[in-house]
Amino acid sequence: MEKSKVYFTNLRATANMNLLQKLDKLVRKAGIEGIDFKEKFVAIKIHFGEPGNLAYLRPNYSKVIVDLIKEQGGKPFLTDCNTLYVGRRKNALEHLDAAYENGYNPFTTGCQLIIGDGLKGTDEAFVPVENGEYVKEAKIGQAIMDADIFISMNHFKGHEATGFGGALKNIGMGCGSRAGKMEMHCSGKPVASKRKCVSCKACMKICAHDAISFNENIKAVIDHNKCVGCGRCLGSCNFDAIHNPEFGANDALNKKIAEYSYAVLNGRPHFHISLVIDVSPYCDCHAENDLPIIPDVGMFASFDPVALDMACADAANKQPVIHGSCLAEKHHHTHDHFINTHPETNWEVCIDHSVKLGIGKKEYELIEI
Template structure:
């Protein structure tokens, strides 16, 4: 079997070529121009960063990708879906405000921003997952599924539940609607945090299964009727409806792979990962910590699995940064991500993604 090609360039520059020009050369050398972009919509999936976090990818990198898509005749847009947790990106208005705060706008990136699952995180498409063991129908943001071409632009970093966040995490979890994110994180159903509930009945009105009632100005969810769609989470103005977070990390990783399959199946896709500011935890945190390793470089591939493996291998070859959480925890497992988050096993997602046909673990690293 032929190895997947993963292209790499380091972060060194010259007077003739800066980092943005290197990224442009990298993705063209990796073959992005093999995709027919002419008059097609191209979703560029990126994480805009939770306000307060400073490790997210700068919008300058997104502009490089958007400009290449336009150069090839396509219509690019930046996208992400709303978060399940309470924060600065739980609905489209807050999400856009957060993106603008962090420097993403049509003026800085050269393309528009669309929040994939709409205003309240309920604008989704049910995508059948052929061969899925855990997910039969993935709930993917509507705007993302409407796109003709899918590009992931990933900040490669650690993650407390999945080991690291790379291409598969950015695609699978990132493209899930709020209900989709709940499905990945949970095998249970939402519940009401009564201290926050004001009895406004918004959740009861949107429930299609009459599972929610209001008693003494507090909502109650009948789990015998609830199907776990998560729409009540999206409409609650007080963040009183909370998801269960009871899924094991291994099953979470497998569900992310199944959601990634739903996003990528049947359309052209291309993947870019920047292994810089490798924070120990996700950019969903409203803070970031000392990077666990030095900056490595930029990677690109048509194979998201090989890309994630190549990035993980590159990180594990790096020395430990002084003052980081990795230094504090110590290198006991011969894997930087396991040393940072010992309860995780990132290889589960990789192996399951291979089983799903998303890519290969074997890769050829081509340095440019």
């Protein structure tokens, strides 16, 4: 079986070739120009970073890809979807404010920023998942599904629930609407907080299944016999009074991420870039970043997101542990830095399930540029 090609460049730079020029050279060598971009809408999925976190990718990197796509006649936009958790990126207005605060705007990136699932995280496309074990119909941000071509730019780092966050995590979880994220993270249905509910009744108005009523204290109550778990009530509540307390097992989460990735990628051209730099132990959704657990490695690119994640994980696991990091303080049960950082996770579940779905291959040929 032919191996997938993954292209790599290290982070050494000279006066004649800086890191941005190296990224441009890398993706061209990896074949990105083989995609027909002319007059096509191109979604570039990136994480804008939760304010307070400084490990997210600098906007300078995204401009390299934006400029290349525009050079090829494409119409690129940077995108991410709203978060399930309460933070600075739970609706489009705050999300864009956070992105601007972190340096992402049309002037620094050369293109517009669009929040994929709209103002309140309810603007979603329902995408069938063939042979899905957990997900039959993924809920993906509408703007992302409206794009003709999909590009992922990934900050490769540790993650407390999935082991690491790379291409598949950025695609599957990142492109899910708020309801989609609830479906991936949780196994139950949402509940309403009587303490936070202000009796505005916005949730009741948006519920299509008459599952929400108000008790004698005029506080929202969700009837789980009627609730279908669509998550629209989460998006409608401006007071964070609705949440889902039943978080699922990490292996199930990883499989759902693979199935959502399939929904995003199936049937259209796609290309993937990962930067293994500032490898923090936790997701960029944290409002802080800890000391990196390993030294910076380099930049990777491929048409195959599965092979890309494998190559990044293999390269990361060859690195020494940084003294003083949280990983250095842990007992090392394996030779895998990400499992040692988060022993309750197994990132290979997502990889293996993605292979089963036909997204890509684990076997790769690493080509250094």
